[in-house]
Amino acid sequence: TYNPGVSSFLIQQAYIGMKYRMIFISAGCRELTDEVVNFELSSGGLVWSGNTRPIPQVRAGFIDFVDIPFTKGWVQIKGELAYGKFMDNDFLRDHYNYYNQYITTDALYHHKSISFRSNPDKPFVVTIGAELAAQFGGTKRYYKEGVLIDSLTMKSPTRLKDFFKILFPSSGDGQSNKGDQAYYYGNHVGQWNLSAEYRFKNNSSVRGYFEWYYDDASGMGKFNGWDGLWGLEYKSGKKNWLSNVVLEYLDMTNQSGPLNWCPSDYNDPKLDIEATGADDYYNNYFYNGWAHYGLSNGTAMAKSLLYNTDGYMRYKHNRIRGVHLGASGYIAPEWKYKILASYRTSWGTTFLPLADTQHDMSGLIECVYSPIKLSGWSFSASLAGDWGELYGDKWGVAIGIRKSGILTIGK
Template sequence: MKRMFVSIFIFLLTFVSSDLLYAQDDDFELRYEAEANMISGGGDFSPFWLSANRQGLVSLSPNNGYLRMGIHKDMEVRNRFSYGFGVDLVGAYEQSAPFYIQQAYVDLKYRSLGVTIGSKEQTSLLEHPELSSGSMVWSGNARPVPQLSVGIPRFTDVPGTNGWVQVKGELSYGFSTDANYQRDRYKKPFSYARHILFHRKNLIFKFEKDAPFFGLVGIDMAAHFGGDVYYADGSVVHCPTDFESFLKVFVPMSGGSNSTWSDQVNVLGNHVGSYLMEFGYKQDDWRIRIYKEHYFDDHSGMIFKNWQDGLWGFEWTRLDRSWLTGFVFECMNSTDQSGPILWNENETIPIQVSGADDYYNNIYGWAHWGMTQGTPFITSPDYNADGYMSMRNSRVRAFHVGVKGYITEELNYRFLSSYSRNWGTLYLPFLNIKSNYSGLLEVRYAPEKYSGFSFGTAVGVDTGSLLGDNWGIQLSVRKSGILFKKR
């Protein structure tokens, strides 16, 4: 798959490069961004909210930093046909790699249909990108995954509904880039997997037009599959990556004899998903909404056997630059997991008990480069000092608040505050419930006099028995602008 992916990417990159050279677009704007970021502090880890939901850019080391430079062209949404692209390079200190490509992608659009190929940062489908704790399926907590995605990337009117119903959805396949990290990070006697493939699909309907009320329903599903599984006893299973496997992940079905035992008795791959719902009310300059993300890890969750689990949220936002422009309150629970027992029906006991879902855990683990791809409240494997490559804490009850606003026209702030109680996993519970508090206060100054520059500072703290007592100060400088423009 990687060879096919690279071939398509090079072809599309050649296409957009030729257009750049000859400036065939009547409207062409190439932008650049550069950022220097440094964190210094004390404790065992970088504070939770200085590292969580930052696209995997920030290390868990208490002292780390990076220099980031990139260029990108955005698509012209109003044009029938348009394209965009981006390249984003990072040099890092005290991270898993000293240099890496954070983003390299090409976007194509014809009418409402879109194609994206490459590694591109994504955030939650439902939750606020700056104030929320993040989606339970995909939050922007880990580095992006190179993938080929096709679908309707932006909300589009459904024919015959007079604009009252809109739809968007995408289907993608990709592959992880952390094979060497997995190999170097793990330690015996644990198991791990490399060269993992990725699949995601989502479909969302939005109900909104001129009325003040609006709503949304949808589903978001993703999976890891394929790759090579290295067991503690030294055995290796090369999981299938043929066309049939791609179909069995798209429509979840059990694996064949060449897959792991778990995939044979369940379904092929490590699947995660959520039902998405929201209802809200809006005015010209503000809006309010409530939302729910019902998480599922297998079929029992899909039929609400774990109805207590998920993310509940309340959000208020306004459009001006007042002292309060956004407020979010969220509750996240993952303690039920469809009950404490998993029993597969057999001749001895012909009863099926579909519990102990063990969220995010599988031989794959729902993570990339050591960071969970869903909610950061489920503790990432990168926190495990002993080389265990899965989640040791997936049963969590958390409360979260996010606030942002403007102190002056040029000075804005963001405040995040979270408290969680943590039970470990159903198979390896903590002896005592572990608590954790994490907070962040961030201020960013964007002087009008120096267009394109912004200067930021943030203070983060953790306290509790889960992550320990950590503190850190972040300093950052950003510069963005237009590199080339043709009208």
Template sequence: MGKLHLANFLTVLLCFTIADAQVNKGMTYSVECGITTASGEYSPLWLNANKQGLSSINRNNGYLAVGVFRPIDKEKDVTYGYGLELASAYNFTSSFIVQQAYLDLKYHKIGVSIGSKERDGEFVNPCLSSGALTLSGNARPIPQVWAGLPEYVIIPGTSGWLSFRGHIAYGRFTDDNWQKEFAAPLNDRTTNVLYHSKAIYFKVEKVNKYPFRFEFGLQMETEFGGTQYRNGKTLNMPARLKNYLKALFPMPGGKDTPLNEQDNIEGNLLGSWHASLNYRLKGWNLRAYYEHYYEDASMLVMEYPWKDGMVGFEITPPANPIVNGLVYEYVGSKDQSGPIMWDKNSQINEQISARDDYYNHSIYTGWQHWGMGLGNPLFTSPVYNTDGSIVFHNNRIIAHHFGVSGCPTNEMQYRILLSQSSNWGTYKKPFKEIKKNFSALVELTYSPCKLIGLSFTISGAIDRGSLMGDNTGGMLTIRKTGLLTK
């Protein structure tokens, strides 16, 4: 794993911890070691997906991660928190990883987060879901400045029925060196890419009076700025103040951008509409959720029928030793507004805004970070490509996903994931034949009561089919957490 890297980051982390522990309370630590071995071409999908990018598709890999954290005290009006997590890895995209490094600030209802912080998708169960379509926790965190309302705030005059939350963020992708090493000579790559995110969500609920809760909202993500390298040519996308504003308020590009950016929205705009309905019934919790993914303005509104998206159902039964959570999800992305795209011109004054090509873009390397897709991992990430291209070669899929978990004893818990997908490639480069894939995970975690904070997780997983190939693997994870200060 690189003894020099490991020694350096443990030294830095230890100095930080000793110095900070003198003045802060409620600090926690975590030490985690994971080792994976597999037969086949790759490590199985559910051994490397949705792990915040701290994973590898290589058959044999491992990591050691150490972190210190101080969580936000939600009971206080003015407070702060932070996290620092560093890792040394073997057979990853890099051998030394700054997994998390952030500072959280809270002033009454307003929150600010600065740095790299792990975040999961909206309205999905991060342990049992296949992953949200826009942001799933599949790739490494993007360093950013995030500001908003992390918790719902009641809107005055609604008798407590209606509340909202939301955020605005700006950041930067950090995989420039990886792109340069991964991309084949003269293949496309885009470096120094900037990031923008915004979202608003509403909740309809009368707490302790009615058993239902309805949530809905809109999420928007944008890649902008950056330098594109294509076929030996360089294209510098503008990154001045007005371009930050154009990311905030989507609008066409100026004369300093390519023609297609002037006709459409500047940068790579994408996101999702979300809806979730929750119902409580005699100790049961039933939830249905829907995510509509869009790549441009035509699917942001209903210019074309909404045939793609994710539909999910989650059941949380009354306390029992067999099952404590059950999830089913359907993911469909085969339509993408249709196969034909046409920008109107002087000869034909007609526009067809179809063939959305999910997660891909004509300028940017697509919706990925360090090779891992930022969205749902059932869309094959660029890190799997053998031709050096940083694009999604498979984004037209129909998938069914099941997840179940339980806690048979105070010391044992399990998790099972099952996913089956049919894959068509892309409209531009379709597969000659439909490729099938089945991926499964069985995971058992032992947390001995006498050794508080220590856990051992054994995971077994397989891939079967023509998409990923036949892969069989196992993973052992040992984790220790605890308080540094009382």
């Protein structure tokens, strides 16, 4: 079973890669972030936030934005494609409550994104894009009162053609489970995104952005109201007392409405009108919640599976609203600070609503000392805490020492 203890040694990043001109390919575990938001100060992207451990994968794409031919630099493109594997089987087996329906292991991972950007040399720059990630493959096992029900075990196929089905979303065939046959093979999560930035002559800038999350076709068509992440960012362009500020609003309460009814799911239905709601963000009928090692792959504002004390491997708090503030700056040339503060309200889920709303306030204060005389070295101290019903009243202190670059001993 998965029982790391306090002395475990875990490799966070290990990868290799190569590039040719503007094309790259890499393989292994690497920390990745959402390119729309400010990774240091944001509450995190809605599809991939960097909140959890990296998923080992093979990735290929453009290193950065490149000019689209015949546009004379006015339109640029960037994109990537990846396949990988979730590595948290032991974690799931150890944390799962075997009286709770099902658990899915050996799931594979897929990700793709594409973005277009206007001329970055101009004061006003617009970026628009789309991102889609998926779980596929894996084996789903049902347990009843701690006993495996073999007859209900389902294995999702991972043939070569299934890799194309996940690349170009389409329905599963006769070897897939009934849900994949009726809808799409695998579990897909995605977002539309847009950002607009204006740079002033003094090198400061203001940027507005949003991410419109979707969990199925109804959300993709933006039938989920104001759901999404909405943000504003200010950069001073200098190392002064307020170098960067981020303000965000997150809404995940609409979920395309409270009802889901598909007449084709039933024989001789009395109601033939379709209602594609109750999206149940980050949850799926075949897979565990959209997480890795129990932590949310998407926004950390949604309470991760790791905090479920009853071993339930799905999200209990995905209908949420929240606000987030992040700021950083320099007290002195060698001293940098960071402040994060988040407030959220949860209604539970569409299928497991709370009797009353639950709230949480989270905060962090961090100070980093980077002495000029010790190149590459930095020393940090931070204080963080939670207050409210979602996580309880907790706080902690962290002290860190970091060395970047080549470590040499002697001359």
